[in-house]
Amino acid sequence: MVVEMLGKLKEKLQSFIRRVEENVEKEEDEAKKKGLLDKILMIEIKEKDIEEALEDLELELLEADVALEVVDELKDRIKRNLVGKKVRIGTNKEKIIEEAVRKAVLEILTPEKKMDLLEEIKKAEKPYVILFVGFNGSGKTTTIAKLAHWLKKNGFSVVIAASDTFRAGAIEQLEEHAKKVGVKVIKHKYGADPAAVAYDAIQHAKARGIDVVLIDTAGRSETNRNLMDEMKKIARVTKPNLVIFVGDSLAGNAIVEQARQFNQAVKIDGVILTKLDADARGGAALSISHVINAPILFVGIGQGYEDLIPFDERWFVEKILGEESA
Numbered sequence: 001m002v003v004e005m006l007g008k009l010k011e012k013l014q015s016f017i018r019r020v021e022e023n024v025e026k027e028e029d030e031a032k033k034k035g036l037l038d039k040i041l042m043i044e045i046k047e048k049d050i051e052e053a054l055e056d057l058e059l060e061l062l063e064a065d066v067a068l069e070v071v072d073e074l075k076d077r078i079k080r081n082l083v084g085k086k087v088r089i090g091t092n093k094e095k096i097i098e099e100a101v102r103k104a105v106l107e108i109l110t111p112e113k114k115m116d117l118l119e120e121i122k123k124a125e126k127p128y129v130i131l132f133v134g135f136n137g138s139g140k141t142t143t144i145a146k147l148a149h150w151l152k153k154n155g156f157s158v159v160i161a162a163s164d165t166f167r168a169g170a171i172e173q174l175e176e177h178a179k180k181v182g183v184k185v186i187k188h189k190y191g192a193d194p195a196a197v198a199y200d201a202i203q204h205a206k207a208r209g210i211d212v213v214l215i216d217t218a219g220r221s222e223t224n225r226n227l228m229d230e231m232k233k234i235a236r237v238t239k240p241n242l243v244i245f246v247g248d249s250l251a252g253n254a255i256v257e258q259a260r261q262f263n264q265a266v267k268i269d270g271v272i273l274t275k276l277d278a279d280a281r282g283g284a285a286l287s288i289s290h291v292i293n294a295p296i297l298f299v300g301i302g303q304g305y306e307d308l309i310p311f312d313e314r315w316f317v318e319k320i321l322g323e324e325s326a
């Protein structure tokens, strides 16, 4: 089965737009029947035109794994953008309704603080340290290799700390990826202190003038106190410039909850969502940045090293609502 990326969000939002359009058309027809069209030039969108469709949209978005608070916020914004809007008789109502929805989604996705990672790295003292945290199997190791590849392409030198000393095979897996993208890995033995590995990688970078240190860590769950404490220790010792939460977008609302918990343990500065290419629902992508108040920096859209793209809210909105009409 071929999954259409974000297909569910697209279908639900577009069906909402069509329903509101039909209601407004109906009002126009009634005005026509009453012979009012000579007197009025505009139809005003009223609460009753959108109410039912909005209630259905609420349920559908929850089913698409959009977080409850984000659904509420989105509903409020759509309502605010639509109710009271005057539509000229005979014009294309769909475009006007779509614009209101587009604006609401864009507002939800746009973080308070935007971040240009390349600029941040250029501005900071060397080495710029990025700590990656996340759940098991979220795609962290692959993502680190992709990011290392992207940073190299942008002219920065990179070293990776193999601070997942916990999971059997993790170090070899990281080394294999690193070799393919041409980046050195600093490692100790399994069972070693992950903070010490990261510290060594930073010392190595300092000694050789390397621009960026990427710290891989073991996947963990927010319920595992020891591993959460260990993660805090790594953060304390390495004082990273940036903490990135890597989340599997397929896990939907569960990863939004994880991100919330991780954010309480170590402050998350940015998010990378993996496997968006296989995500038909899109709820996590729509919710996560709003819930933890940190921007989505990149999204993973495949298994290749090139399949990591800087996140752009407009790109996301275009995926679900098509291109903006001029």
Ligand SMILES: Nc1nc2c(ncn2[C@@H]2O[C@H](COP(=O)(O)OP(=O)(O)OP(=O)(O)O)[C@@H](O)[C@H]2O)c(=O)[nH]1
Residues within 6 Å of the ligand: 134, 135, 136, 137, 138, 139, 140, 141, 142, 143, 164, 167, 170, 217, 218, 219, 220, 273, 274, 275, 276, 277, 278, 299, 300, 301, 302, 303, 307
């Ligand atoms: N389709 C797709 N697959 C991805 C993407 N990112 C990662 N994967 C795949 O997800 C799987 C798990 O990725 P890993 O990088 O091994 O996971 P991990 O988070 O390091 O695992 P832990 O060490 O347990 O934390 C691999 O098969 C990756 O190829 C993506 O953006 N799209």
